[in-house]
Amino acid sequence: MCRRECCWLAFCNYASMNFLNNPPKGWLPPFCPNGNCKYHKPMQVEWRYKNFGFFRRMTDNRRIQRYLCLSCKRTFSTQSFSTTYWQKRPDLDSKVLTMVANGMCNRQIARQLAVDPVTINRKIERIGRHCLLFLQRMMADARPADEIVFDGFETFELSQYFPFHHNVAIDKNTDFILHFNDSELRRKGRMTNAQKRRRSELEQEFGRPDPRAIEKSIAELLSVVIKGQEPVKVYTDDHTQYRKPIQSYGSQIEHTVTPGKRHRDKDNMLWAINLFDRFFRHSNANHVRETLAWSKRRQSSTDRLAIFAVWRNYMNGRRQKDRRSPTPAMARNIIDRKLNGADVLSERVFVGHVDLPESWKKYYRRDVTTRALPRNRRHRLTYAE
Numbered sequence: 001m002c003r004r005e006c007c008w009l010a011f012c013n014y015a016s017m018n019f020l021n022n023p024p025k026g027w028l029p030p031f032c033p034n035g036n037c038k039y040h041k042p043m044q045v046e047w048r049y050k051n052f053g054f055f056r057r058m059t060d061n062r063r064i065q066r067y068l069c070l071s072c073k074r075t076f077s078t079q080s081f082s083t084t085y086w087q088k089r090p091d092l093d094s095k096v097l098t099m100v101a102n103g104m105c106n107r108q109i110a111r112q113l114a115v116d117p118v119t120i121n122r123k124i125e126r127i128g129r130h131c132l133l134f135l136q137r138m139m140a141d142a143r144p145a146d147e148i149v150f151d152g153f154e155t156f157e158l159s160q161y162f163p164f165h166h167n168v169a170i171d172k173n174t175d176f177i178l179h180f181n182d183s184e185l186r187r188k189g190r191m192t193n194a195q196k197r198r199r200s201e202l203e204q205e206f207g208r209p210d211p212r213a214i215e216k217s218i219a220e221l222l223s224v225v226i227k228g229q230e231p232v233k234v235y236t237d238d239h240t241q242y243r244k245p246i247q248s249y250g251s252q253i254e255h256t257v258t259p260g261k262r263h264r265d266k267d268n269m270l271w272a273i274n275l276f277d278r279f280f281r282h283s284n285a286n287h288v289r290e291t292l293a294w295s296k297r298r299q300s301s302t303d304r305l306a307i308f309a310v311w312r313n314y315m316n317g318r319r320q321k322d323r324r325s326p327t328p329a330m331a332r333n334i335i336d337r338k339l340n341g342a343d344v345l346s347e348r349v350f351v352g353h354v355d356l357p358e359s360w361k362k363y364y365r366r367d368v369t370t371r372a373l374p375r376n377r378r379h380r381l382t383y384a385e
């Protein structure tokens with residue numbers, strides 16, 4: 001009986017199909033999909049289940065096998081192991097993923113695919129969650145990076161009175177996106193008197209962001225990318241809030257500072273992160289200057305960043321002008337060919353099987369709140385996780 005580790009790579013050999021649309025012969029459920037069952041962890045030989053009839057999937061009228069877990073007595077099906085479980089339009093996911101990473105805003109995608117904009121919003125949330133799990137799962141066996149560049153990508157949520165940073169760490173030698181989190185900022189820079197008044201009104205009503213938000217987020221970011229490593233080289237600009245968290249690692253980090261004002265060409269030590277900034281802004285409609293499609297919540301911006309990170313690391317070559325250029329993940333020997341949308345979405349990754357960093361747990365549960373919004377929709381589901 002198949003008792004495989006829920007290892008997408010080993011099992012599917014990144015087959016370019018969604019295996020649950022056409023399950024391979026002899027496929028058997030590797031674990032109970034119920035997160036509260038004691039047989040949820042894979043590879044437990046004593047787990048018992050039995051076949052429990054079929055149902056007809058409404059989207060394509062295929063017959064889907066059901067099962068009953070003899071431990072928790074919950075039923076499930078082959079579909080429970082798919083990224084498309086409970087979806088009415090599973091055919092759109094792969095298209096939405098590539099459209100998000102190629103500069104289309106939510107409503108443009110909805111118009112192009114002739115569906116309701118709310119469908120697209122929900123799909124991006126869901127694909128974003130899958131991408132967080134996918135990124136973390138794939139990193140589990142990857143060697144850690146020993147030359148890391150990080151910086152904050154400045155943008156805003158809701159209005160320009162609520163700026164924030166996506167703090168992003170990149171492997172200097174392969175352009176691989178290693179980790180990201182966010183920090184709220186206070187609006188700064190040149191403002192008219194009316195804008196200053198408006199800022200203080202808003203701050204009175206909704207409070208001010210933590211002035212040490214960047215320092216705290218960088219500490220979390222370093223704890224993820226440095227974890228358990230020998231001496232690491234870290235390259236940053238001269239932002240004052242980077243100093244303290246870096247110094248706390250003592251001689252474990254060899255820190256090189258490049259002034260932010262230095263010309264940003266290929267010879268700049270921060271080239272890898274500068275390239276990310278340019279490419280991310282170019283590829284995501286919500287970050288284009290003077291756009292109408294800015295993010296209303298930084299949670300949504302993070303969903304898109306997770307999708308972009310998967311696309312950048314696994315699906316797209318490092319250099320745009322060279323079609324044979326390897327992806328950052330190929331350069332790090334994590335995979336040996338470019339993946340496509342169907343590969344990335346080929347198998348559901350269960351949140352209980354992945355040890356997410358603290359910031360990503362918040363993103364997964366949609367716990368990041370936009371302070372000026374009266375209602376922030378979160379992710380709370382009983383069965384679907």
Ligand SMILES: [Zn+2]
Nearest residue numbers: 032037069072
């Ligand atoms: Zn069970």
